[in-house]
Amino acid sequence: MTWKFWMEKKHKSCGTSSLVPMTPKKPQQWLQVVGHAGSFHVGDYGTLLKRFCKREQQCYLRLMTDTLRPFVPAYHGVVQRDKQDYNMMDNLLTHFNTPAIMDCKMGSRTYLEEELHTARERPQPRNDMYEKMVAVDPEAPTAQERAQQAVLKTRYMQWRETLSSTTTLGFRVEGFRKANEDCHTNFKRTKSREQVMEALGGFVESRTHIVWGYLRQLKQLRQVLEASDFFRTHEVVGSSLLFVHDWTGRTGVWMIDFGKTVALPPPLTLDHRTPWVEGNREDGYLWGLDNLIGILENILPLS
Numbered sequence: 001m002t003w004k005f006w007m008e009k010k011h012k013s014c015g016t017s018s019l020v021p022m023t024p025k026k027p028q029q030w031l032q033v034v035g036h037a038g039s040f041h042v043g044d045y046g047t048l049l050k051r052f053c054k055r056e057q058q059c060y061l062r063l064m065t066d067t068l069r070p071f072v073p074a075y076h077g078v079v080q081r082d083k084q085d086y087n088m089m090d091n092l093l094t095h096f097n098t099p100a101i102m103d104c105k106m107g108s109r110t111y112l113e114e115e116l117h118t119a120r121e122r123p124q125p126r127n128d129m130y131e132k133m134v135a136v137d138p139e140a141p142t143a144q145e146r147a148q149q150a151v152l153k154t155r156y157m158q159w160r161e162t163l164s165s166t167t168t169l170g171f172r173v174e175g176f177r178k179a180n181e182d183c184h185t186n187f188k189r190t191k192s193r194e195q196v197m198e199a200l201g202g203f204v205e206s207r208t209h210i211v212w213g214y215l216r217q218l219k220q221l222r223q224v225l226e227a228s229d230f231f232r233t234h235e236v237v238g239s240s241l242l243f244v245h246d247w248t249g250r251t252g253v254w255m256i257d258f259g260k261t262v263a264l265p266p267p268l269t270l271d272h273r274t275p276w277v278e279g280n281r282e283d284g285y286l287w288g289l290d291n292l293i294g295i296l297e298n299i300l301p302l303s
């Protein structure tokens, strides 16, 4: 589940949680980039409520005891609002002043192997995805898809992957919003290294110290990922890196969106760099992170 830009003032959350951070109570905002609108609410005490997903909850529970903990929003349990369950986590924007945010979807694949099996066993072509496809490229559907006016989700996801940099670089820019500006989400065709560099450059606006800040944090993250038990034992698909900075020069990078992150059957583990072939469950996450770091380094002026 990724994000779409929206902004919301603080709401009163109902339900309870055993762990509430003791940050001062002040009006909060949340900015969402691309994805399922209505999935988020701003909670009290610097928290964010995200529509409940069991798989995501399981990941957060495990991540809270993993070395990756500093790189994910702190998880505070399940709360209910208007009869809907939500996972409650830290609002990552709380400590920023009019932040700029960017969402990069990580990995060389954006659908789970199990989604591929389901699509074969019980194919359910979707009209909404057909419409999204022809809106970008009227020539993309096959004759059969055109006749059905529908495409399978896995086919749509694969098409999105090859149209963007997901297949060739192992990550893609989903969208960003600079401080006090409209959102930029027109990156479906941002594919080449040069195009991606231009998109990232547009987000950081030649602010070298911001790029240095992100690079330092991404390299720390890579080191921690390479040693993390959680990461070694999970297929991480459709997960994003959230980049946040503000005019004070503060930067932050966090892993978010674990709705399609799945524990592997022991003793299977992944290195997250080996190319995916069906059955090996590899997701290309670290390969994508290597490329992202390399491209950000190229944005810096030669010294």
Ligand code: I3P
Pocket (backbone or CB within 6 Å): 001, 002, 110, 132, 153, 157, 160, 238, 259, 260
């Ligand atoms: C959506 C995007 C989301 C995916 C969603 C797609 O396409 O790939 O990641 O949700 O599937 O529609 P787009 O970015 O082109 O709008 P999941 O990652 O949760 O599968 P959905 O429509 O089934 O929610």
